[in-house]
Amino acid sequence: MLRSLVKIPNTRFLATASKSVETTDVLIVGGGPAGLSLAAAIKTSPHLSHLSTTLIEAGSLTKIRDFYDNPPQNYQNRIISLTNQAKVFLENKLAIEFLKDRIQPFDGLYVTDGCSKGTMEMERENMGYMVEIHHIQSAILKRIKEVSPAGLDILDSTKVTNIEYSVPGDLLSWPLVTLDNGKYIRTRLLVGADGKNSPVKNFSGLKSRGWSYNSWGIVANLKLVYPPFKLRGWQRFLKTGPIALLPMPNDDAFLTWSTTEPLSRLLLSIDPKATAALINASFVLEEVDLKYYYQELEQGTITTEELIRDIEFRIQQVFDQLADESEIDRCYPPKVADVVGPSRGRFPLSLAHVDTYIAERIALIGDAAHTIHPLAGQGLNMGQADCESLVKSLETATQRGLDIGSKLALEPYWSERYPLNSALIGGVDKLQKLYSTDFKPIVAVRSFGMNLVNQMGPLKEFIMDQISGISK
Secondary structure, three states, rough: HHHHOOOOOHHHHHHOOOOOOEEEEEEOOOOOOOHHHHHHHHHOOOOOOOOEEEOOOOOOOOHHHHHOOOOOOOOOOEEEEOOOOHHHHHHHHHOOOOHHHEEEEEEEEEEEEOOOOOOOEEEEEEEEEEEHHHHHHHHHHHHHHHHHOOOEEEEEEOOEEEEEEEOOOOOOOOEEEEEEEOEEEEEEEEEEEOOOOHHHHHOOOOOOEEEEEEEEEEEEEEOOOOOOOOOEEEEEEEEEEEEEEOOOOOEEEEEEEEEEEEHHHHHHHHOOHHHHHHHHHOEEEEEEEHHHHHHHHHHOOOOOOHHHHHHHHHHHHHOOOOOHHHHHHHHHOOOEEEEOOOOOOEEEEEEEOOOOOOEEEEEHHHHOOOOOOOOOOOOOHHHHHHHHHHHHHHHHHHOOOOOOOOHHHHHHHHHHHHHHHHHHHHHHHHHHHOOOOHHHHHHHHHHHHHHHHOOOOOHHHHHHHHHHOOOO
16 A cells, blocks of 8 residues: 555654554545545545545534435525536546436526626536535435445544644644544545635645625525526626526526625515515616615515515516517526525625645645635536546556655646636636626626627637536
């Protein structure tokens, strides 16, 4: 095994002489999609399967394990758009199988500017796939159970309480991780897949840069009046932030809406049918109309019934001005009937990017390394690409007889992923800033650009490639 190639100094045992210490080649902190994918990829790789691997997850994985065989009746509100690249990695590399009735392919996006007539219509079969995060995790856990690989331990409901070096002050020594169940684990490679508040990142000392957007993301599961005429996503850039409606199977849909903190509280506090009415209004009516409704609701001077009637009346006025009734289905999403159960939720939006993803014996993947504005729906996909790249680097290191925890072994992962992630994070950030103003000269320029791109086939194809995760 590779571990025999690296001599562990005797001095490291002095620091842990009074402790019963376990040893593993790879210790992954975080049992989300990125952490589970990495564990599964290591144990299914012909070059890495011999490495002992331990995964630590603070939360319970019991309900997630049960999801695959007993999925809940309603969709959960943690749903993402999976790119073709990520889906191929999961299905081909990890050999997982998705539940066909819980994943929804969509065939394009219809994007509009809420402050102008700017429009971009992107059509491509299977541009992406809407899927619940628990569905991904459950499918990976099912695959791991089927394979039952030797040398893989998954410890859920277990928290990391401390991380230190086996030899104090020696950054080349193996990290020693203390768990709340009393265990101590020494590892050749420590991987942080533990989110934006990553303890592994904090221990590594790697610097992270970023900022808060001072806005919040709202998510909800929706019921439509009828199934969509076109299976595609709809996005509209409002001054307060972008709103998107994405298809799920049959007459279900998923909402993601970036907006201000006060408005996010309002949208979660009002009657669900009022929220549904405002979603319909946000894709059709002008900003001044939306602002009026928000003020009336905040002041309590309009009832839910009055709100619904007024919105339906004004929407019909817009539809009556269309040249052809068929334009309704082409230019606007299907009508939302209601919000499903207690599915409304909100979370603060921020950007963060670590200067480097690696240190001696440490690698960061997924949200531990980077967080991105959700308007492009790329966060989870970036994490899957990180996993794929890190596994490739570890395979190369193993074949060359390198220590998998060394920076020399990890460098190719960082070199490949950082520039790609940086470009995507920066591009989405600039897009968010560009569409967060109603300053007329900027609106005019961006609308001209959107309409121009809509007419330029090759450029639009390039944009669709990025959304689909297709590299050419």
